[in-house]
Amino acid sequence: MGRKVLLMIADGLGDWPYELLDNQTPLQYATTPHLDRIATNGMTGLMDLYQAGIPVGTDLGHLTLFGYLYENYPGRGPVEAAGKGIQLFEGDVAFRCNFGTIDEDRVVINRRAGRIRQGAKELAEALNDIEVEGVKVIFKEATEHRAVLVLRGTSLSDQITDTDPKKEGIAAKKARPIDDSFESKRTADILNKVREKFEEILKDHPINQKRVEEGLLPANTILTRGSGKLTNMPKITERLNFTACCIASEKTVLGAATLAGFDIRTDLSFTGNIDTNIEKKAAYAVEALKSYDFVALHYKAADLMGHDGNIEGKVQAINRYDELAGYVLKGIEQEINDEVIIGLAADHSTPCARYEHSGDPVPVVISGKVIRKDKVTQYNEIACGEGSLNRISGPAFTTSLLDYLEKTIKRGS
């Protein structure tokens, strides 16, 4: 009998107290018998993913939970590329993109080309695999209006500005170098030429002609941001020699897991919302525990409700997260002979009253037979503030969890 680790991640879980909930947070207010049982069985605390008071993005939050260090953050582009299954090589520069709509003066009318869905794949295929000045252009559609661009060639830099103006009604920007290097100037220049070529191809593309006929906005430009290169950080699974799997639907999370060296498992019935298939998610997690040392199980709906400012929705999303935990606990009991250490975490807080990520810490648990049990018996932002994990940083939490695989490297001898 060995030992396995299961890390459950509730995206955007942390929140603030609301009068509507008798001055409790959604997590305090929700019905969470299974999460509380996990907390009772272990040690609890509050975690700062990066630093107290500093909000992090979903990408950085998950990279941290998966053992990446902040200094090695590659930028959002490479995470999205990994999420699309594009294997990046050293020197590649990756960007997050939107299909967008511009007028004759290149003023951005719509940053998402009317949230184009149908036809995005065909448009992306038309843009993929072209070449500009010896640099290969890889372009793949992602969810809805989103896409990923990779430039592959020699002497490329990720130190160039975004062309997405972030607002509508102003002109799309030219890419500019952020530093004085030859590589940055060259890359900005090439990206601007790639963009011109993209616009030529998109202009008369049948998909766009059809959209205009139907009164829809044409996807006639590509807006880029989040440029980044792979960093030289060895994958944690290789560094510590363990096997890992991530179960999620969200592309960003799957991308972060891929960069960290995890295998990934997803399913079309895993949505980012409250209607996600929790029975199947739990079944996948239990199945993965049979063959992997470390399994990460991601649940998205709490974050979504936070961004929507939907307090009652967030309570419901958390109720359902607890049900997911219930299925997982039952599956482990019935099917897993190994001892399983369970971690509970979140990638950041998304308070409903803020509609955005905040810098508030998130409640965490490390639970299991060999784990020291503190006095805390509830999983929430208040109770866990009294736990023995104390106020812990993201990297320290992940390292603590991994240590129960007994593969961490001793310092000194």
Added chain:
Amino acid sequence: MGRKVLLMIADGLGDWPYELLDNQTPLQYATTPHLDRIATNGMTGLMDLYQAGIPVGTDLGHLTLFGYLYENYPGRGPVEAAGKGIQLFEGDVAFRCNFGTIDEDRVVINRRAGRIRQGAKELAEALNDIEVEGVKVIFKEATEHRAVLVLRGTSLSDQITDTDPKKEGIAAKKARPIDDSFESKRTADILNKVREKFEEILKDHPINQKRVEEGLLPANTILTRGSGKLTNMPKITERLNFTACCIASEKTVLGAATLAGFDIRTDLSFTGNIDTNIEKKAAYAVEALKSYDFVALHYKAADLMGHDGNIEGKVQAINRYDELAGYVLKGIEQEINDEVIIGLAADHSTPCARYEHSGDPVPVVISGKVIRKDKVTQYNEIACGEGSLNRISGPAFTTSLLDYLEKTIKRGS
């Protein structure tokens, strides 16, 4: 309705337990219903301004509370210069000074020229605006025997030693370079020439002739310390794009606030002592909350009592600080429509039994409607040790507080 932040700072608040107070600290022993109400309404903790066990000065303590990083500490001279309203330019070197009394052998008889008050302004005017080897000399009197010196010119360094011997009965020192650079040697040389010129001017100045006639010590030299240059840190108000105001009497605090990009408000009825005009201070703070995002309200008397070793006086000073908090809470309730997040902090501990700053952490609170409430219901060094802010660093505390203005910059995306 927006959200504002009010940070109340009790200088030197932290202390030790004393038998005289039934083995309680002055803050535990004092009557503090308003501070306790603020603590009850929020999360509490213990803060190390710099590092556990390392005392900090009033200047560094406040710079930290105002968002400055330790690496960017400019030295005391620039803080004092800012407190006197002298705008420093890049390359300027600033010093804290005392008027002092020396004998014919340049032995320091009195480091404060008998705590000279009257006439200091005229003497300072006589020393101001002279030139030595192309370097401009700016000299302004400060409180009592204190003054500020700024050298303005090319190739100046702040890496030179203090001329203040810190003790009486020994000779005033010559400025010496701390490193081998041309600039440091040049600056030490110039400072020594400036000092000679100062002594020439002071020697026969009518103010000093009159002092000697009256049996007072003449202010016949200038002793320098705390040399520093402005550092390249962008002001936090500009970096995070918010407006801020500091209400205080203490020049050092006002200087630190100015360097951090805060506007300042003061009044002659704001003394550094227990008799300060707390009604007016509270009124200024409430008024400032109407137009600024962030308001810092400073109260000095606790520190003074600590330096004097006056345990009962410190209890009284804290009772009065609580009254100040009471006026502030009332004013906010009556006049402010915005949601106000209240922070309670101190710049360092000044234990009465130590007569000096200590490295003990100080109790802190972040309180308000949207703030998670821990179980702590009292504001003191013991109760706050059980709070959910936990043991927090100065920069992390300030960042956490500022995050409620929702202007912190997200890491990752």
